[in-house]
Amino acid sequence: MLGLAVAVAHAADNAIGVTASEIKIGTTMPFSGPASALGNTGKGLIAYVDLINERGGVGGRKINLIALDDGYMPPRAVEQTRKLIEQDEVAFIFSPLGTPSNSATIKYINGKKVPDAFIMTGAAKFARAAEYPYTTTALPSYETEARIYARFIEKARPGAKIGILYQNDDLGKDFVSGVKAVLRDAFAQRVVALPYEVADATVDSQILNLKNAGVDALLLATTPKFAAQAIKKTAEIGWQPLRIVNVVSSSVSATLKPAGLDNAKGVLSAVFYKDPADPAWKDSREADDYLAFVGKYLPGADAHDINYITGYNQGMILEHLLKQCGEDLSRDNINRQAHAIRDLQLPMILPGIRVNTSPENNQAWTQLQLQRWTGERWELIGSVLQADSD
DSSP states (O other), X not given: OHHHHHHHHHHHHHSTTBOSSEEEEEEEEOSSSXXXXXXXXXXXHHHHHHHHHHTTOBTTBEEEEEEEEOTTOHHHHHHXXXXXXXXXXXXXXXXXXXXXXXXXXHHHHHHTTOOEEEEBOOOGGGGOTTTOTTEEEOSOOHHHHHHHHHHHHHHHSTTOOEEEEEETTHHHHHHHHHHXXXXXXXXXXXXXXXXXXXXXXXXXXXXXXXXXTTOSEEEEESOHHHHHHHHHHHHHTTOOOEEEEOGGGOOIIIIIHHHOTTTTTTOEEEESBOOTTSTTTTTSHHXXXXXXXXXXXXXXXXXXXXXXXXXHXXXXXXXXXXXXXXXXXXXXXXXXXXXXXXXXXXXXXXXXXXXXXXXXXXXXXXXXXXXXEOSSSEEEEEEEEETTOO
């Protein structure tokens, strides 16, 4: 048995990016650029890695997380990812954020047979487990999220004319596809879908055009900057459609505050994490632990920013993944374990929502619950919904 243990330890030490005292992991984040608010996810992840390392690491190894800024620009994401794999020789890529960035890098990473673990995008194409065998995802599919919203609109406002403001890439197009999957033949008559580009200064003209088109329900398939602009503009012009904002743009600090908290009153979204400001969790141990974490490792940060909460959750998934790998930190085993997580309940995730992955299902999250902004906080409505159910 001693010989086997020595052999396993030796194999781990010889794995790419792994030594007896360290495992090297890489990620790219939009710390700058038009989606820089989402970079707080990376800051939350880095802070949680600091916590892990302060505890002694995982299996006696400290985590050397190399987090590079891609500015939400695909060419830069490719450049930084190549650096991580070819120069820094990381063991694997974890939690790279952004649909455009991941679209640009996923084939390269999979071609190198490097685990592309729990990437931060909900683009439907990344959920094709057979096509991307080294990838797992860490956001609900945008397409299935959109189906949940479309079904809600059908119940809340039957026959409503729906406007979709969408980012002109896979993020936005998946939301359009999701609504189309629900409305089917009625889509062309009932939906007005207007795109914007990431480089655009504002989306004011699109909002005005959607209002003039007689839209009753507005779905914002955007990043935080443009969601804030859209919410603010609807208030400025006195337009009051049913407004729904996607998960990635539901942050209070990154979206609702810039839009104006009162302007956002009544806005709907979906959620799978706990809001520490929600009275249901406010005095819970889970929320207290999270707030203490932010106070110690992210001093001055807005603890209610969902991006920090997401980074915290991502850190817990990383820790669980490494523990589940044990001493076999080969790329093949890291990828195998990323596709074999069972009933993982994280403390800052809503009850009943768990991480379950398999070789056939590479999505960490497939469940959501709707929520409404009261003007002061998000309030949960309804029950947990399975993202792929009717």
